[in-house]
Amino acid sequence: MLYSIIVSAGLENIAREELSARFADTGHLKILERKPQRILFQYAGNPRELLSLRTAEHLFLILKRIPKMTRSRSSLAVLSGSLKRLSFKEGFECCRQVGINVRKRMPFRVTSRLSGKRNFRRLDLQRVIERALSERGWYLASTKAALDVWAEVHGDDGYISIKLSSNDMAQRPYKQAHIPASLKPTLAYSMVRLSKPHPDDVFLDAMCGAGTILLERALMGRYRYLIGGDVSTEALDATVTNFGRKHQPRQFFHWDARTLPLQPNTVDKIVCNLPFGETIRNIPQLTNLYRHCLKEYARVLKPRGRMVLLTSQRTLLDDELEQLRFLSVRQRLTVDVRGKQAWIYVIHFA
Ligand SMILES: C[S@@+](CC[C@H](N)C(=O)[O-])C[C@H]1O[C@@H](n2cnc3c(N)ncnc32)[C@H](O)[C@@H]1O
Incomplete structure (x- = not known):
């Protein structure tokens, strides 16, 4: 057929x-x-x-x-x-x-x-x-x-x-709690796939929102540890609700992703939907966020690790990556996010 x-x-x-x-x-x-x-x-x-x-x-x-x-x-x-x-x-x-x-x-x-x-x-x-x-x-x-x-x-x-599919093929039953700008599960799954999941992965989403990326990773197969965090307590509450008791071991933190309480070289995969500038409209503030997060991500990522980042701020991310010559963009995909052009970057150490 x-x-x-x-x-x-x-x-x-x-x-x-x-x-x-x-x-x-x-x-x-x-x-x-x-x-x-x-x-x-x-x-x-x-x-x-x-x-x-x-x-x-x-x-x-x-x-x-x-x-x-x-x-x-x-x-x-x-x-x-x-x-x-x-x-x-x-x-x-x-x-x-x-x-x-x-x-x-x-x-x-x-x-x-x-x-x-x-x-x-x-x-x-x-x-x-x-x-x-x-x-x-x-x-x-x-x-x-x-x-x-x-x-x-x-x-x-x-x-x-x-x-043949009902309207909720693309929805997931785990998504009980929502936050504004939450990612579509299909897109979160695609980003996780680009991270090349491995059973030994320590997997981090440092701006986890409602936890969509972390949950898609959890559902994709074995991992060593899931770590999520967000600056917003509402977002973290949504992650906790959406996880329920399932998917151990994992830990969630209320943090600012610009200073992560994690040791250097401890994370295998970072998959993150960066703020698009819809809530943080102030460009110097957004630049500061991207700059410091990227440095933190590079610090905690293992030498053979992978980052998969989603942004609509392509110039901003490119400018910041330009300053970090030890990172190399292996793939960049153009995608549509709520009718807006955005890009998924797959980044390794050079
Ligand atoms: C685009 S949303 C992520 C949505 C998430 N992927 C989902 O599907 O629900 C961006 C998230 O980054 C968080 N955020 C913004 N600035 C942050 C910071 N400095 N540290 C940690 N989280 C931050 C926001 O609270 C928001 O939850």
Whole structure:
């Protein structure tokens, strides 16, 4: 069966790696294409397993892909016409496997997405798919139980898919307490992945907020020790709530990350979402924070350690790294954070 996962902009390669790492050995996976915010693949196993992907925002079963969509309205007819003779048997079996209740007269609703210049509107796309499925005996409904059909046209590609994931695929049950500017779990997971987790890791997030990065690390596999800290007691309370009693050994500190109460060369991995300047708007203050934190991170990091930092203040971070010649940026990824451009830096000792 053909599937796609939707990921945040900039995380496509990490999502592809996760798919391969988790499912290539099963012999059931064949990755077909990497598109902006989307990975297309075939999977012969149970789709329920795919719901555990941690980079993905959504999982879709693709019923039909039309690879040559043009601007013209006639390509709409091609897309809807392709549903006329389509067998839903295997697709329905996939739906059952993820717990969707399938019926002969299937209640459904259509969500449409369109990008690029077209001679038709998003609503035209939606209507033709609604009509085509109604002609197959399905009926339009807005109930919770209705099948979520997505009709999308992006570039040359048209897709008609069924959304298999619930809206909270990308949410995590641990996230009970929130703070403003808390990181998306999918992005936190991707940063942790870039740190190349190892069972012996002493892992630090010195500005842990609600603890998303630390929790994603805890859930990713064995570690030696987790250390988190924050200058805000509200943030620390949120971390403690989100951890509950699970994931030992770990320790949380109320601290200023500019002076860490940690011995030199004791931490293997530092993964941190640096303040973007939304709360600290004062540039000299933000510069001071970045400067002193970087020095502290470099002091506590072991010589073969790794830092993975997220910031929207690229110039500021670049300027500060310029002063610390013993650090070297191995990778820099452009990502989208709440609609704002940001960068993930992977840093080693030079
Ligand atoms: C962008 S948020 C991190 C969000 C976190 N990754 C999450 O998912 O919840 C930045 C955090 O840095 C903390 N912070 C700001 N300045 C700090 C400092 N000097 N020392 C320690 N923490 C600081 C803030 O209180 C805030 O919780």
